[in-house]
Amino acid sequence: MTARVRVELPAHLCRLGGISHEVEISIEGAVTQRTVLDALELTYPMLEGTIRDHTSKLRRPFIRFFACEQDLSHISPDDPLPAEVIEGKEPFLIIGAIAGG
């Protein structure tokens, strides 16, 4: 089954990728942070390294993940995302932490 997941990106990454505020990506199989980010980077390769490390695939320190009013930043990248995200009812939010000037 193909899930169509909505992903919202911070403005800086939207400009970098030449994409709108929200993108929709198709995912076969499990819908997790890892599969969402894999699919996002496959479609927009210029985003590689800007959300998670190229090699370790760890989230960059000032990036946070939210959905359905939950902070998902610290769950396992292989945990399933909420059903509302998988069903396309709610977006998966990639946020630049509020810090600095």
Next chain:
Amino acid sequence: MSRVRLLVGTRKGAFILTSDGKRKDWSVSGPHFAGWELYHLKGSPVDPNRIYASQTSGWFGQVVQRSDDGGVTWNAVGNKFVYDGEAGTHQWYDGTPHPWEFKRVWHLEPSLTCPDTVFAGAEDAALFRSTDGGNSWEELAGLRTHGTGPAWQPGAGGMCLHTILLDPENPQRIFIAISAAGAFRTDDGGLSWKPINRGLHSQYIPDPTAEVGHCVHHIAMHSSRPGTLFMQKHWDVMRSDDAGESWTEISGNLPTDFGFVIDVHAHEPETLYVVPIKSDSEHFPMDGQLRVYRSRSGGHEWEPLTQGLPQSNCYVNVLRDAMAVDSLDSCGVYFGTTGGQVYVSPDGGDTWQAIVHDLPAVLSVEAQTLP
């Protein structure tokens, strides 16, 4: 008539300033990559419309941009900078071992002969090279794995490789500088490196004449004399006439020999420019007067250049990559400040005017002389 294009990197984006050969009236484009830190932009000497830019962010990491049309349009190219093999450790500020961690690219140096080849100086200190227009990067690991590497320490701004000088007469020879490890040279295209710090004296380190550990701020070279190097160290202005084998101090009558920038006149290899800064704890000009100092004798004797520069209440800094010269008959000299001004002197430093007053803090300035 020739034109000049300035590539200006700032804390909040890149700006491109262009003028005809009179260098009086300027047009400004930007900000490009608004909101990002643009540490450095530089054009290929072979193809001036090929420009590379280092775009960084504490949030989103490193991006490298490339333009093939003189900065009108840009494309993100490769940003995967991975240390070759086991990264190992260097010294942290407190002297403990600290893992090498890539943070950003401070300086991009396009090849003198091939527009697709470009070198990148990184923090934590390492030299990378791309031979495919920036799409992929490989580390020239002989530098980082030099036997002294575990003893290198960061300067206050991080352990950055900020200076890359390519020898126009010897393609196998490259000079680099790292804060606060010092200067290094390769004579085999980057396979092996040697520290070139003999003659430097840094009283703030345990052994003031150590082989490594000197906080070199910038090095400049005139293309007609690649064996002669000029250095602005943390304190002290230095020169070498034997490709870095030995250095002698040329601070002479400078009011303070702390500073960041140093550059050489395009047509006079013994005419130098520095911007003296009060001290390492007060990063602004002495007495609130912004003065460029020029030596026409290769150092030792310096004259202040003040006409058109603010001579009261000026407390900006001029960072290490923020000075450049053009190669028009009357050499233009440029520098940018942390206050957002970019100044031009179309007459080798005699007179100055601000091109722009209110940019974000300027990190780097490069000048391109175009037909």
